[in-house]
Amino acid sequence: MRKAFCDAMVARGQDERFVFLTGDLGFMALEPLKAAIGERFINAGVAEQNMVSVAAAMCLTGLDTWVYSIAPFCTARPFEQIRNDVALHGLPVRIVGNGGGYGYGVMGPTHHAIEDYGSLLTLTGLQACIPAFDEDVGEAVRQLADLPAPVYLRLGRGEGPAGYVAPPFQPWRQLLDGQGPVMVVAGPLVGPLLAPLMALPEARRPRVWVVGMLPIEQHLPPPALLAQLASAGALLTVEEHVARGSMASELVLHLAARGLVPPRFQALHARAARYEHYGSQHWLREQSGLDPRAVLAALQSLEPSPSESP
Numbered sequence: 001m002r003k004a005f006c007d008a009m010v011a012r013g014q015d016e017r018f019v020f021l022t023g024d025l026g027f028m029a030l031e032p033l034k035a036a037i038g039e040r041f042i043n044a045g046v047a048e049q050n051m052v053s054v055a056a057a058m059c060l061t062g063l064d065t066w067v068y069s070i071a072p073f074c075t076a077r078p079f080e081q082i083r084n085d086v087a088l089h090g091l092p093v094r095i096v097g098n099g100g101g102y103g104y105g106v107m108g109p110t111h112h113a114i115e116d117y118g119s120l121l122t123l124t125g126l127q128a129c130i131p132a133f134d135e136d137v138g139e140a141v142r143q144l145a146d147l148p149a150p151v152y153l154r155l156g157r158g159e160g161p162a163g164y165v166a167p168p169f170q171p172w173r174q175l176l177d178g179q180g181p182v183m184v185v186a187g188p189l190v191g192p193l194l195a196p197l198m199a200l201p202e203a204r205r206p207r208v209w210v211v212g213m214l215p216i217e218q219h220l221p222p223p224a225l226l227a228q229l230a231s232a233g234a235l236l237t238v239e240e241h242v243a244r245g246s247m248a249s250e251l252v253l254h255l256a257a258r259g260l261v262p263p264r265f266q267a268l269h270a271r272a273a274r275y276e277h278y279g280s281q282h283w284l285r286e287q288s289g290l291d292p293r294a295v296l297a298a299l300q301s302l303e304p305s306p307s308e309s310p
Contacts, residue, residue: 001155001188002029002098004137011138012145013037015064021055023048023069025098030068052078052093056085059093064145070104071097071113071154075120086150087123093150095120100130100154100187101240101270102284109273112284117154118245121215126150128214130187134158136169136212143169156240157281159191161198171213172222178205181234181264181302182225185210186247189240189290196292206299207232216250226260234264234302238295240285243269264302268295 006029012018013036020033021042034041044051044067051067052074059065067074074097075082086093097113104111117128127149131140137155144151160166167173175190176197183206185193190210197208207228213219229235237248248267255261271288285291289298 001131001134001137001158004134004158005096005141005155006030006033008138008141009033009066010036012064012141013040016040017062018064019058019066021051021065021067023051023067023073025069025073048073049078049081052081052095053085055093056081056089056091059086059091060089065092066094066096068096068098070111071100071116072111073097075113075116075152079119082120082126082150083123087126090125090148091150092148094144094153095151096153096155098155100156101189102281102288103156105280105282105284106278108278112273113154114240114270114273115242115245117152117214117247118241120152121245121250123150126152127218128152128154130154130212130214131156131169132158132173132185132188132190132210132212133160133166135166139169140212154187156188159188161191161195164194169212171219172209172211172225174207174209174224176205176208178202178207180204180206180232181236181299182206182228182232182262183208183236183238183299184225184247184251185237186239186241187212189238189285193238193292193295196296200296204299204303206236211247211251214247214250216247216254221251221254229255229260229262233262233304235262236266236268236295236298236302238268238290240270240288240290242271243267264304266298266302268298
């Protein structure tokens with residue numbers, strides 16, 4: 001997604017109010033942006049706390065301010081500055097984290113971001129955006145730029161099947177239809193799941209939705225999704241984030257307050273930041289049960305028993 005993000009930033013850079021701060025990252029990726037905006041591209045160095053405070057001050061002057069780093073470096077490390085300097089003042093600083101979830105794989109748990117949007121969404125007014133496909137990024141950036149609130153943009157890697165054309169970016173999108181359980185996935189993790197899910201017979205194929213904006217109370221589930229939940233009686237959530245602070249916990253809380261939690265429910269999520277061995281993002285997803293095989297098994301477990309079938 002970095003190229004799509006860079007292209008979107010270059011387009012925004014035509015506005016002289018646009019400034020971009022990076023925590024000593026973006027080499028071999030953001031050079032076109034640096035060339036396009038010149039001195040408005042600021043390398044803040046390995047000093048993320050200071051970078052966020054400077055960005056907040058710039059935003060106070062009316063500048064369109066974006067900050068960028070590896071996801072845990074711009075969320076966990078400067079959390080206090082995001083809380084005190086950005087969120088408490090309601091400043092529309094755009095915080096961009098690359099490599100959400102297990103995106104940095106073998107670089108280990110210091111580089112994993114599996115509690116990022118959950119922790120940031122505890123802050124007043126902050127919203128999180130999780131594009132699912134490369135094609136989402138440009139439209140996501142355009143929508144975020146209009147929000148009068150702090151934003152966290154979590155970038156990953158577009159992993160949709162070859163030739164797959166996703167519907168335009170929205171907070172909620174239905175990607176597959178079927179007669180099986182309702183399945184809600186956060187962000188790009190949905191990509192590698194689509195092909196095996198498409199191959200299922202219609203009677204077992206889940207109704208797959210991808211959520212791209214949080215929190216739930218500001219981006220409500222569509223009526224069509226709620227109707228499908230009532231019909232299916234089963235919900236599976238899948239996300240590259242720990243259970244606490246997860247999209248699943250927000251969604252179920254929202255449904256519970258309205259008496260809409262289906263009788264059969266299962267949540268798949270990141271299980272740990274640290275395992276005995278290092279591995280790729282693909283391997284780490286397998287350890288957490290987020291790979292296609294584990295998802296298919298979870299869907300099967302949600303199918304009604306013969307006694308429950310009509």
